[in-house]
Amino acid sequence: MNFTRLPFAFFLPERASTIAPRVDGIFLGLLVASAVLVALLIALNLTFLIRYRRGSPAKRGPIKISTWKLETGWISATTFGFLGFFYWSSRVYLDEERPPAGAYEINVTGRQWMWDVRHPNGRREFDTLHVPRGRDVRLLLSSEDVIHSFYLPSFRIKQDVVPGRMLSLWFNASKEGTYPLFCAEYCGTKHSQMTGQVVVLSPEAYATWLGAGTAPEGVLVHGRQLFIKYNCAGCHDQPSQIHAPPLQNLYGAMVPLADKSFVRADEVYLHDSILLPNKQVVAGYAPIMPSYQGVISEGDLLEIIRYLKALAQQPASTSTSSLP
Amino acid sequence: MSLLVTPPEIETPMPSYLESGHTVRSWLLTLDHKRIGLLYMAAITFFFTIAAIAAALMRIELLTPQGDLVTSDMYNRLFTVHGVLMVWFFLIPSIPSALGNFVIPMMIGARDVAFPRLNLFSWYLFMAGGLLALYSILGGGVDTGWTFYTPYSSTYSNSHVMAMAVGVFIAGFSSIATGLNFIVTIHKLRAPGMTWSRLPLFLWSLYATSLILVLATPVLAITLVLITLERVFGVGIFDPKLGGDPLLFQHLFWFYSHPAVYIMILPGMGVVSETMAVFSRKPVFGYRVVAASSLAIAILGFLVWGHHMFVSGQSVYAGVVFSLLSFLVAVPSAIKVFSWTATLYRGQISFETPLIYSLGFIGLFTIGGLTGLFLAALPVDVHVHDTYFVVAHFHYIMVGGMVLAYMGGVHYWWPKISGRLYHEWTARIAAIITFIGFNLTFFPQFVLGYLGMPRRYHMYPEQFQTLNVLSTAGASILGVGYALPLFYLGWSFFYGRKAGPNPWGATGLEWQTASPAPEHNFETTPVVTTGPYAYPEGNDMP
Amino acid sequence: MSDILLEPPPSPFVDAKQHSEANHLGMWVFLATEILFFGGLFSAYTVYRWSTPEAFAQGSGHLEYWIGTVNTAVLLTSSLFVALADLAVKRDDRRWVTLHLAAAWLLGALFLALKAYEYNQKYLDHLVPGPNFDPHGGAPQVQLFMFLYFAMTGLHAVHMLFGLGALLWLLWLNHRGRVSSHRADAVAVVGLYWHFVDCVWIFLYPLLYLVAR
């Protein structure tokens, strides 16, 4: 369905993601239902108001219809109507919230009052987000100060960016072009200037734009420096005096936790575990790691996570301790 | 309702509450619920004016996409002042504390509320809170928005958050005291024969409101205490640096603030029920269901706060549950709208000003309620959350609903308050101007919101300008609609035609006593023998 | 003219029974409010204890077990005295009303004294949240626990202060002979409040002191 072709659809912004038409569908469905209901109410009210104005000759007297039947009638009609819309909208929402496997991941950090974007190869940009068309893209959102909200109206998606946590947002851009980006959660003085744009490129154009970026070796070298600077190496390099889990092939693996559950070691897990290590403790290890909350900057944190990712993609022969 | 009022045996009638003392002291130290009601009315009119001026400045600023009239900091302070004052110092006390105080005891046939001293004390608490809020505004303002989201409010904002939080905290205790007083009054002070099934619907709605006041406000109070402590000590439980969760603040805040929305609409529904019955000379259709729906709203209203947090990082499953509950809470509201419409059927309708306000309420509340369904629908909310769509939605409920109902209530009980009538046609025209101005102001904001304009934006992209200009134009008309009653009601207070005890031919107990009401409401305790709205049926006019 | 300074205000009640019922209902409604006032803190406690149990165990270890236990006993005993005072009022036994209320007051004061001693200990140990906080080798969320500890017990202590004030007022009323079996509401209603504050502590004790012994 292409609603923007319709002449009355001036109130619909551009649709540039695969989810947007489905959201608009619910919106229009609700709009039609509401319009019918409002029209009905206006018609009834106007009829009654005119017909039963004081002194009019219209017939009065007790109402014949059973009050009880009327009441039950409209209570059940509205309830079932509402439940229908609930079912429809929740289906779309769950699809919108469940990130597809193998999505292309980009880090976005919000700070007063700018968006800091890091592409997987290390390319950085501010207040602009370049993405390839037709590919599942997952944004990993974090904040350095207050709550922001990453809002792409043309994609119909939005996610608050909360300090201390990594949250994610995924989309599949369907149309090339430049679309607005807003901060939607009030974040202080220049909240209204924390805007930018998202540029959807063809996959080839995106690859060109992305360029070489930082080579994986660069990531390893820089990441290793940070790994030492923040004393991660002291415990996590193997062998170590302190009993700490090895991080060599951690990224992407399933990690057994002390409470006997499992969690996938994705970016969110690494991010939150560095900030709050005691929340999800690996089975067989004591909760002795100090929290890096407030100690490490969001930027360095993301660099270390990239380092851990790069480690997992290394050939198995090189060991952590032998790295430069 | 027909009454067995014993014919007055006393020769000299009781003086009216307005004549029982003319000194300032006789007002400021009064224990009479009617005078306290008027004290509230004066206070909320004052706060409303300040908040409305803030809104006017914002609307003028938004005429152009650039931030040219005020600075961003100033703009942020303006919307905070507007929100805080309108919510806590106008809407929440409007119908309950001002009109409710005035009419509740009269409607149940009592001399006063159960705890008159507490009643006066809660007005002083309200004023203390209000003055503290004013102090924080004049001392430099607050730039957090009325929602005080952490960690911005607790750590990053360099404004007078503490004074404002304490002001709202104090005003909260005024709300609690008022709610407590109303609950006890309605339970214990009903006149003989005034059973629950004979209780006017306005009282049912105020009873439900009072339950929310008593059960929700304390959670806001403790949350504000926590914010204040966090600012004092520099650390706090919402601080992500300690592993605290900013979303916990949102949970606690909305546990109060969503039910608070029903504090701001239930009393309005009560006024509409009263006026629909009186001006169509019929009982409200489905009295029991309408009464029960007030209680249902009060209870269900506590279960839906999570829909303010759909994009906050709250769990997806919690989001789905809160969405379901939010759809369901709309059912009792829909019941009321249908019942009011059915009340008109076969009525004897006369178009007095209160009815015009009520009809306006029904229209605007319906739109506000229906757009609430859009916001309950998860993916649509994800898109329009924190945009002008939400702003338009809650203004349709709070201004289109509550302010119109408040104005309707003021007009309806004006003869009882002042003993006089206002100029009917001027009042009707003011009501219609308000209705038109309101729609012009806020309807464009629905469109703005779906197009993606975020709220709390000082500057905005140019493509949004046309709709913003429309909205500002509407606001100027709305301003006229608000200002007119100040003049003609003020005039009528001193020079209006005498109203007599029951100018509308209404059945409520409050209309069975003199206008303005006597000091102790009734010469003798009334006895109730029939249900409310016992108007004669058929074509004969009383 | 009903003016707050001119005693007494015209009663809105038809008789003493209605008045008494209203007083009791009013206090119970107020207590419902109080439950939710503390409830915000209890909710926060639940969430954080669930997410960082070991920090709560460490934090609880910093609290004085014996003070918590003794203070619970002190409050329970003071509640008994308030309940006995209520009985004495109904017997019109003014002397015992005074003695019971005074005992309850002294126990309340003892509670606060022990509380103050413990606060001071925490201050000396750098366990008060803020720039001087020292987690003693524990997780940073120990500070969250201590914040909750001070917020919850502090709020409770404020309620105790109001309660002590109310007991003094009752003692004064009784001294002036304005408490009797016909005017028993003041003691009964203040008693409700006192018992309620006691109940809050009954929960604070295991939640704060007994996390991991």
Next chain:
Amino acid sequence: MHSAGPTKPVLYVTYAALMGLLGLSAWAAYWPIGQLWNFAIALLIAAIKTALVFFIFMQLRYQRGLIRVFAAAGFFWLAIAGILTFSDYITRGALF
């Protein structure tokens, strides 16, 4: 309405029970049965103690329905706040 109420012996027995429960609670905290069970037992004892205070000291046992409803309302609404808030925390991240 308030002529009925607990007698002196009832108060003393209640008090003895409360002190006994306090002792049990203080002792049970040291049982080596795991933190969860310690917590459950401590809360259960606190709930019993509160019930005793509410029903005897605060005379809820001798009151009519209305007062009981309001006494229960506070706890009921507290449960709403606690359960719905908590439901968010325990289901977070489960989708991924």
